[in-house]
Amino acid sequence: MMKTKIQLFITVIILSIFSMGFIYLNNKIKKKVAVINIQDTYKSFEMTKVMSRKFKSLTYDSTHKVDSLNMVLEGYGKIAEEDRNANEISKILHEAEWHQKDKDNVKYELEQQIWKQLNQYLIEFGKTSEYALIHGSMNEGSILYADEPVDITDDVIVFVNNKFKGIE
Amino acid sequence: MKKYKNIYMYSIGIVSILFGLFFLQSEKYRNVMEDSEYIKTKTFGNLELSLEYKSTAEMLNEQLNDVEDGNSVSKGELKESLEDYMSFKLKLENLKGNGMLKNIVKTVPEYQALIQYLSFDMQKDLFLCTENDTLQCSFAHFERNFDLAPYANIGLGFYRTGLGESICQNENWSVLLHADRFGLGPLYFRFDSDKVCDN
Numbered sequence: 001m002m003k004t005k006i007q008l009f010i011t012v013i014i015l016s017i018f019s020m021g022f023i024y025l026n027n028k029i030k031k032k033v034a035v036i037n038i039q040d041t042y043k044s045f046e047m048t049k050v051m052s053r054k055f056k057s058l059t060y061d062s063t064h065k066v067d068s069l070n071m072v073l074e075g076y077g078k079i080a081e082e083d084r085n086a087n088e089i090s091k092i093l094h095e096a097e098w099h100q101k102d103k104d105n106v107k108y109e110l111e112q113q114i115w116k117q118l119n120q121y122l123i124e125f126g127k128t129s130e131y132a133l134i135h136g137s138m139n140e141g142s143i144l145y146a147d148e149p150v151d152i153t154d155d156v157i158v159f160v161n162n163k164f165k166g167i168e
Numbered sequence: 169m170k171k172y173k174n175i176y177m178y179s180i181g182i183v184s185i186l187f188g189l190f191f192l193q194s195e196k197y198r199n200v201m202e203d204s205e206y207i208k209t210k211t212f213g214n215l216e217l218s219l220e221y222k223s224t225a226e227m228l229n230e231q232l233n234d235v236e237d238g239n240s241v242s243k244g245e246l247k248e249s250l251e252d253y254m255s256f257k258l259k260l261e262n263l264k265g266n267g268m269l270k271n272i273v274k275t276v277p278e279y280q281a282l283i284q285y286l287s288f289d290m291q292k293d294l295f296l297c298t299e300n301d302t303l304q305c306s307f308a309h310f311e312r313n314f315d316l317a318p319y320a321n322i323g324l325g326f327y328r329t330g331l332g333e334s335i336c337q338n339e340n341w342s343v344l345l346h347a348d349r350f351g352l353g354p355l356y357f358r359f360d361s362d363k364v365c366d367n
Contacts (some may be wrong), residue, residue, distance in 0.1 A: 003174075006174070007174075007177070010177045010178065010181055013181050013185075014177075014180060014181055014184060017181070017184040017185060018184075021184075047353055047354070050353070050354060051353060110353070112351070113348070113351065113352055113353040114353060116212060116213075116351060116352060117212070117352060117353055120211070120212050120213075164356065165342070165356050165358065166208065166342050166355075166356035166357055166358030167340075167358055168358075
Protein backbone atom coordinates (compact mmCIF):
# COMPACT_ATOMS: atom_id res chain seq x y z
CA MET A 1 0.00 0.00 0.00
CA MET A 2 2.79 2.33 1.07
CA LYS A 3 4.86 1.41 -1.98
CA THR A 4 1.96 2.16 -4.30
CA LYS A 5 1.55 5.58 -2.70
CA ILE A 6 5.24 6.38 -3.15
CA GLN A 7 5.16 5.23 -6.77
CA LEU A 8 2.08 7.34 -7.39
CA PHE A 9 3.75 10.32 -5.76
CA ILE A 10 6.88 9.93 -7.90
CA THR A 11 4.79 9.53 -11.03
CA VAL A 12 2.95 12.77 -10.25
CA ILE A 13 6.25 14.60 -9.68
CA ILE A 14 7.74 13.30 -12.92
CA LEU A 15 4.61 14.20 -14.86
CA SER A 16 4.56 17.72 -13.44
CA ILE A 17 8.26 18.16 -14.26
CA PHE A 18 7.66 17.02 -17.82
CA SER A 19 4.69 19.40 -18.13
CA MET A 20 6.80 22.27 -16.77
CA GLY A 21 9.53 21.35 -19.23
CA PHE A 22 7.02 21.26 -22.06
CA ILE A 23 5.63 24.70 -21.14
CA TYR A 24 9.15 26.10 -20.78
CA LEU A 25 10.28 24.74 -24.14
CA ASN A 26 7.06 25.78 -25.80
CA ASN A 27 7.62 29.34 -24.66
CA LYS A 28 11.26 29.15 -25.65
CA ILE A 29 10.57 27.98 -29.19
CA LYS A 30 9.75 31.07 -31.21
CA LYS A 31 7.04 30.62 -33.77
CA LYS A 32 5.58 33.96 -34.67
CA VAL A 33 6.47 36.27 -37.50
CA ALA A 34 6.39 40.03 -36.96
CA VAL A 35 6.71 43.08 -39.13
CA ILE A 36 8.20 46.45 -38.31
CA ASN A 37 8.08 49.59 -40.38
CA ILE A 38 11.72 50.56 -40.63
CA GLN A 39 11.03 54.09 -41.87
CA ASP A 40 8.75 54.88 -38.93
CA THR A 41 11.20 53.30 -36.51
CA TYR A 42 14.07 55.35 -37.93
CA LYS A 43 12.04 58.59 -37.82
CA SER A 44 10.82 58.01 -34.26
CA PHE A 45 14.20 56.92 -32.95
CA GLU A 46 15.39 59.54 -30.44
CA MET A 47 18.92 59.36 -31.76
CA THR A 48 17.72 60.42 -35.22
CA LYS A 49 16.33 63.62 -33.68
CA VAL A 50 19.54 64.23 -31.72
CA MET A 51 21.68 63.63 -34.80
CA SER A 52 19.45 65.84 -36.92
CA ARG A 53 20.13 68.74 -34.55
CA LYS A 54 23.83 67.86 -34.61
CA PHE A 55 23.81 67.84 -38.41
CA LYS A 56 22.27 71.31 -38.49
CA SER A 57 24.84 72.71 -36.08
CA LEU A 58 27.79 70.99 -37.82
CA THR A 59 26.77 72.13 -41.28
CA TYR A 60 25.50 75.59 -40.31
CA ASP A 61 28.40 77.37 -42.04
CA SER A 62 28.31 75.16 -45.14
CA THR A 63 24.55 75.61 -45.52
CA HIS A 64 24.84 79.39 -45.38
CA LYS A 65 27.79 79.35 -47.74
CA VAL A 66 25.91 77.22 -50.28
CA ASP A 67 22.84 79.48 -49.98
CA SER A 68 24.84 82.67 -50.55
CA LEU A 69 26.73 81.11 -53.48
CA ASN A 70 23.41 80.09 -55.04
CA MET A 71 22.18 83.66 -54.67
CA VAL A 72 25.31 84.93 -56.44
CA LEU A 73 24.68 82.41 -59.23
CA GLU A 74 21.07 83.56 -59.50
CA GLY A 75 22.38 87.09 -59.87
CA TYR A 76 24.60 85.96 -62.75
CA GLY A 77 21.50 84.50 -64.40
CA LYS A 78 20.07 88.01 -64.74
CA ILE A 79 23.16 89.36 -66.51
CA ALA A 80 23.49 89.11 -70.29
CA GLU A 81 25.48 86.03 -71.35
CA GLU A 82 28.34 87.98 -72.99
CA ASP A 83 28.89 89.99 -69.78
CA ARG A 84 29.27 86.91 -67.59
CA ASN A 85 32.67 85.94 -66.25
CA ALA A 86 32.92 82.20 -67.02
CA ASN A 87 35.89 81.69 -64.74
CA GLU A 88 34.16 83.35 -61.84
CA ILE A 89 31.01 81.24 -62.33
CA SER A 90 33.04 78.05 -62.54
CA LYS A 91 34.87 79.00 -59.34
CA ILE A 92 31.57 79.63 -57.52
CA LEU A 93 30.07 76.38 -58.79
CA HIS A 94 33.15 74.48 -57.66
CA GLU A 95 33.03 76.07 -54.21
CA ALA A 96 29.29 75.36 -53.84
CA GLU A 97 29.87 71.75 -54.88
CA TRP A 98 32.70 71.42 -52.36
CA HIS A 99 30.49 72.70 -49.51
CA GLN A 100 27.63 70.44 -50.60
CA LYS A 101 29.98 67.45 -50.63
CA ASP A 102 31.13 68.36 -47.14
CA LYS A 103 27.51 68.43 -45.97
CA ASP A 104 26.81 65.08 -47.63
CA ASN A 105 29.82 63.52 -45.93
CA VAL A 106 28.69 64.70 -42.51
CA LYS A 107 25.17 63.44 -43.23
CA TYR A 108 26.48 60.04 -44.33
CA GLU A 109 28.67 59.71 -41.25
CA LEU A 110 25.84 60.60 -38.85
CA GLU A 111 23.42 58.24 -40.64
CA GLN A 112 25.95 55.45 -40.31
CA GLN A 113 26.16 56.08 -36.56
CA ILE A 114 22.37 56.01 -36.27
CA TRP A 115 22.03 52.75 -38.24
CA LYS A 116 24.85 51.10 -36.32
CA GLN A 117 23.10 51.76 -33.01
CA LEU A 118 19.60 51.12 -34.30
CA ASN A 119 20.61 47.75 -35.82
CA GLN A 120 22.21 46.69 -32.56
CA TYR A 121 19.09 47.62 -30.58
CA LEU A 122 16.90 45.76 -33.10
CA ILE A 123 19.04 42.64 -32.66
CA GLU A 124 18.67 42.98 -28.89
CA PHE A 125 14.90 43.37 -29.30
CA GLY A 126 14.80 40.24 -31.48
CA LYS A 127 16.70 38.23 -28.90
CA THR A 128 14.37 39.18 -26.07
CA SER A 129 11.15 38.97 -28.09
CA GLU A 130 8.95 35.96 -28.79
CA TYR A 131 9.30 36.27 -32.54
CA ALA A 132 11.28 33.90 -34.70
CA LEU A 133 11.38 36.26 -37.66
CA ILE A 134 11.07 40.03 -37.73
CA HIS A 135 10.63 41.46 -41.17
CA GLY A 136 11.64 45.05 -41.87
CA SER A 137 9.01 46.60 -44.09
CA MET A 138 9.23 49.89 -46.01
CA ASN A 139 5.48 49.92 -46.87
CA GLU A 140 6.33 48.85 -50.42
CA GLY A 141 4.35 45.62 -50.44
CA SER A 142 7.42 43.43 -50.16
CA ILE A 143 5.45 40.85 -48.16
CA LEU A 144 3.16 38.97 -50.54
CA TYR A 145 1.64 36.70 -47.94
CA ALA A 146 2.16 36.09 -44.26
CA ASP A 147 0.11 34.03 -41.89
CA GLU A 148 -1.03 36.47 -39.20
CA PRO A 149 1.88 38.89 -39.28
CA VAL A 150 1.98 41.16 -36.26
CA ASP A 151 2.97 44.79 -36.64
CA ILE A 152 5.25 45.52 -33.68
CA THR A 153 6.59 48.89 -34.84
CA ASP A 154 5.28 50.73 -31.76
CA ASP A 155 6.82 48.21 -29.36
CA VAL A 156 10.11 48.38 -31.21
CA ILE A 157 10.13 52.21 -31.10
CA VAL A 158 9.63 52.16 -27.33
CA PHE A 159 12.34 49.51 -26.95
CA VAL A 160 14.99 51.24 -29.09
CA ASN A 161 14.32 54.63 -27.48
CA ASN A 162 14.67 53.13 -24.01
CA LYS A 163 17.88 51.45 -25.07
CA PHE A 164 19.19 54.73 -26.43
CA LYS A 165 18.39 56.55 -23.19
CA GLY A 166 20.05 53.76 -21.23
CA ILE A 167 16.81 52.56 -19.64
CA GLU A 168 17.02 48.79 -19.45
CA MET B 169 14.12 -5.95 -8.72
CA LYS B 170 11.42 -3.63 -7.33
CA LYS B 171 14.03 -2.03 -5.12
CA TYR B 172 16.14 -1.08 -8.17
CA LYS B 173 13.05 0.17 -9.92
CA ASN B 174 12.35 2.59 -7.05
CA ILE B 175 15.94 3.84 -7.01
CA TYR B 176 15.74 4.33 -10.74
CA MET B 177 12.50 6.31 -10.43
CA TYR B 178 13.93 8.46 -7.60
CA SER B 179 17.04 9.22 -9.65
CA ILE B 180 15.00 10.29 -12.66
CA GLY B 181 12.92 12.56 -10.40
CA ILE B 182 15.94 14.21 -8.77
CA VAL B 183 17.77 14.67 -12.08
CA SER B 184 14.67 16.23 -13.65
CA ILE B 185 14.27 18.68 -10.75
CA LEU B 186 17.94 19.68 -10.88
CA PHE B 187 17.77 20.04 -14.64
CA GLY B 188 14.75 22.36 -14.41
CA LEU B 189 16.29 24.43 -11.61
CA PHE B 190 19.55 24.74 -13.54
CA PHE B 191 17.81 26.20 -16.58
CA LEU B 192 15.70 28.62 -14.60
CA GLN B 193 18.48 29.76 -12.30
CA SER B 194 21.26 30.01 -14.87
CA GLU B 195 19.24 32.37 -17.03
CA LYS B 196 18.36 34.53 -14.04
CA TYR B 197 22.00 34.58 -12.92
CA ARG B 198 23.28 35.51 -16.37
CA ASN B 199 20.83 38.42 -16.60
CA VAL B 200 21.92 39.75 -13.22
CA MET B 201 25.62 39.48 -14.00
CA GLU B 202 25.42 40.98 -17.47
CA ASP B 203 24.02 44.28 -16.29
CA SER B 204 24.26 44.94 -12.59
CA GLU B 205 23.37 48.15 -10.78
CA TYR B 206 26.98 49.25 -10.78
CA ILE B 207 28.09 48.13 -14.24
CA LYS B 208 26.27 49.22 -17.37
CA THR B 209 27.27 47.55 -20.61
CA LYS B 210 26.66 48.29 -24.26
CA THR B 211 27.79 46.06 -27.12
CA PHE B 212 28.12 47.05 -30.76
CA GLY B 213 29.55 44.30 -32.95
CA ASN B 214 32.92 43.36 -31.48
CA LEU B 215 33.15 46.44 -29.30
CA GLU B 216 31.87 46.29 -25.76
CA LEU B 217 31.73 49.43 -23.65
CA SER B 218 31.10 49.04 -19.96
CA LEU B 219 30.93 51.71 -17.31
CA GLU B 220 31.44 50.75 -13.68
CA TYR B 221 30.56 53.00 -10.78
CA LYS B 222 33.28 53.07 -8.13
CA SER B 223 32.29 53.97 -4.61
CA THR B 224 34.61 56.10 -2.45
CA ALA B 225 35.42 53.06 -0.30
CA GLU B 226 36.40 51.06 -3.36
CA MET B 227 38.54 53.89 -4.72
CA LEU B 228 40.21 54.36 -1.34
CA ASN B 229 41.00 50.67 -1.16
CA GLU B 230 42.45 50.68 -4.68
CA GLN B 231 44.58 53.75 -4.02
CA LEU B 232 45.95 52.34 -0.77
CA ASN B 233 46.80 49.08 -2.49
CA ASP B 234 48.73 50.98 -5.15
CA VAL B 235 50.87 52.77 -2.56
CA GLU B 236 53.81 50.68 -1.35
CA ASP B 237 53.72 52.00 2.20
CA GLY B 238 50.06 52.44 2.97
CA ASN B 239 50.80 53.78 6.46
CA SER B 240 52.56 56.88 5.12
CA VAL B 241 49.33 58.10 3.51
CA SER B 242 46.77 60.02 5.50
CA LYS B 243 43.66 57.94 4.91
CA GLY B 244 41.39 60.70 6.17
CA GLU B 245 42.75 63.26 3.71
CA LEU B 246 42.70 60.77 0.86
CA LYS B 247 39.11 59.83 1.66
CA GLU B 248 38.09 63.48 1.76
CA SER B 249 39.69 64.20 -1.58
CA LEU B 250 38.07 61.13 -3.13
CA GLU B 251 34.68 62.09 -1.76
CA ASP B 252 34.78 65.22 -3.90
CA TYR B 253 34.41 63.10 -7.03
CA MET B 254 32.06 60.53 -8.45
CA SER B 255 34.36 57.91 -9.92
CA PHE B 256 33.84 55.44 -12.73
CA LYS B 257 35.84 52.99 -14.76
CA LEU B 258 35.13 52.91 -18.47
CA LYS B 259 36.25 49.69 -20.11
CA LEU B 260 36.46 49.34 -23.87
CA GLU B 261 36.82 45.72 -24.90
CA ASN B 262 37.40 43.97 -28.18
CA LEU B 263 35.28 40.82 -27.97
CA LYS B 264 37.32 39.19 -30.73
CA GLY B 265 40.14 38.94 -28.22
CA ASN B 266 42.99 40.72 -30.02
CA GLY B 267 44.36 44.15 -29.14
CA MET B 268 41.68 46.72 -28.44
CA LEU B 269 43.00 49.82 -30.22
CA LYS B 270 44.37 48.03 -33.30
CA ASN B 271 40.87 46.71 -33.84
CA ILE B 272 39.64 50.27 -34.36
CA VAL B 273 42.52 51.79 -36.35
CA LYS B 274 44.67 50.50 -39.21
CA THR B 275 47.70 52.78 -39.57
CA VAL B 276 50.36 54.01 -37.12
CA PRO B 277 49.33 57.71 -37.36
CA GLU B 278 45.71 56.69 -36.66
CA TYR B 279 46.91 54.65 -33.68
CA GLN B 280 48.87 57.64 -32.34
CA ALA B 281 45.84 59.87 -32.84
CA LEU B 282 43.65 57.41 -30.94
CA ILE B 283 46.15 57.29 -28.05
CA GLN B 284 46.17 61.08 -28.03
CA TYR B 285 42.37 61.10 -27.97
CA LEU B 286 42.06 58.57 -25.15
CA SER B 287 44.76 60.31 -23.09
CA PHE B 288 43.70 63.92 -23.46
CA ASP B 289 40.62 64.59 -25.56
CA MET B 290 38.14 61.93 -24.50
CA GLN B 291 37.36 63.91 -21.35
CA LYS B 292 35.63 66.52 -23.52
CA ASP B 293 33.22 63.86 -24.81
CA LEU B 294 32.07 62.71 -21.37
CA PHE B 295 29.23 64.25 -19.38
CA LEU B 296 27.16 63.48 -16.34
CA CYS B 297 23.52 64.29 -17.09
CA THR B 298 20.62 64.74 -14.73
CA GLU B 299 17.15 65.92 -15.70
CA ASN B 300 18.06 69.61 -15.54
CA ASP B 301 21.80 69.76 -15.56
CA THR B 302 24.87 68.56 -17.41
CA LEU B 303 28.35 68.37 -15.96
CA GLN B 304 31.52 67.86 -17.93
CA CYS B 305 33.99 65.18 -16.91
CA SER B 306 36.57 66.55 -14.47
CA PHE B 307 39.30 64.07 -15.28
CA ALA B 308 39.89 60.98 -17.40
CA HIS B 309 42.90 58.79 -16.89
CA PHE B 310 43.75 56.36 -19.67
CA GLU B 311 45.57 53.30 -18.33
CA ARG B 312 48.06 52.35 -21.01
CA ASN B 313 48.65 48.68 -21.64
CA PHE B 314 50.29 49.12 -25.05
CA ASP B 315 47.45 47.18 -26.64
CA LEU B 316 48.68 43.92 -25.19
CA ALA B 317 45.29 43.26 -23.64
CA PRO B 318 41.99 43.11 -25.56
CA TYR B 319 40.67 45.99 -23.48
CA ALA B 320 41.45 49.57 -22.53
CA ASN B 321 40.53 51.07 -19.16
CA ILE B 322 39.84 54.72 -18.52
CA GLY B 323 39.29 56.06 -15.02
CA LEU B 324 36.76 58.90 -14.89
CA GLY B 325 35.88 61.47 -12.25
CA PHE B 326 33.08 64.03 -12.02
CA TYR B 327 33.43 66.84 -9.50
CA ARG B 328 30.48 66.43 -7.12
CA THR B 329 30.06 70.07 -6.19
CA GLY B 330 29.52 70.85 -9.86
CA LEU B 331 26.03 69.46 -9.46
CA GLY B 332 25.58 70.35 -5.80
CA GLU B 333 23.67 67.71 -3.93
CA SER B 334 21.11 67.39 -6.69
CA ILE B 335 22.70 64.31 -8.16
CA CYS B 336 21.38 62.01 -5.46
CA GLN B 337 17.98 63.68 -5.42
CA ASN B 338 17.42 62.77 -9.06
CA GLU B 339 15.80 59.41 -9.58
CA ASN B 340 17.99 58.65 -12.53
CA TRP B 341 21.07 60.13 -14.01
CA SER B 342 23.31 59.10 -16.84
CA VAL B 343 26.86 59.29 -17.94
CA LEU B 344 26.92 60.38 -21.55
CA LEU B 345 29.72 59.45 -23.91
CA HIS B 346 29.83 60.96 -27.38
CA ALA B 347 31.37 57.91 -29.03
CA ASP B 348 31.93 59.39 -32.51
CA ARG B 349 35.54 58.27 -32.35
CA PHE B 350 34.30 54.66 -32.28
CA GLY B 351 31.83 55.12 -35.12
CA LEU B 352 28.90 55.50 -32.75
CA GLY B 353 26.70 58.34 -31.58
CA PRO B 354 25.80 59.44 -28.05
CA LEU B 355 25.69 56.60 -25.52
CA TYR B 356 23.82 56.97 -22.24
CA PHE B 357 24.82 54.81 -19.27
CA ARG B 358 21.93 55.24 -16.87
CA PHE B 359 22.29 54.60 -13.15
CA ASP B 360 19.71 54.38 -10.41
CA SER B 361 20.54 56.88 -7.64
CA ASP B 362 18.97 54.68 -4.95
CA LYS B 363 21.56 52.05 -5.62
CA VAL B 364 24.57 54.12 -6.55
CA CYS B 365 24.45 57.30 -4.45
CA ASP B 366 25.38 55.54 -1.23
CA ASN B 367 28.89 56.99 -1.40
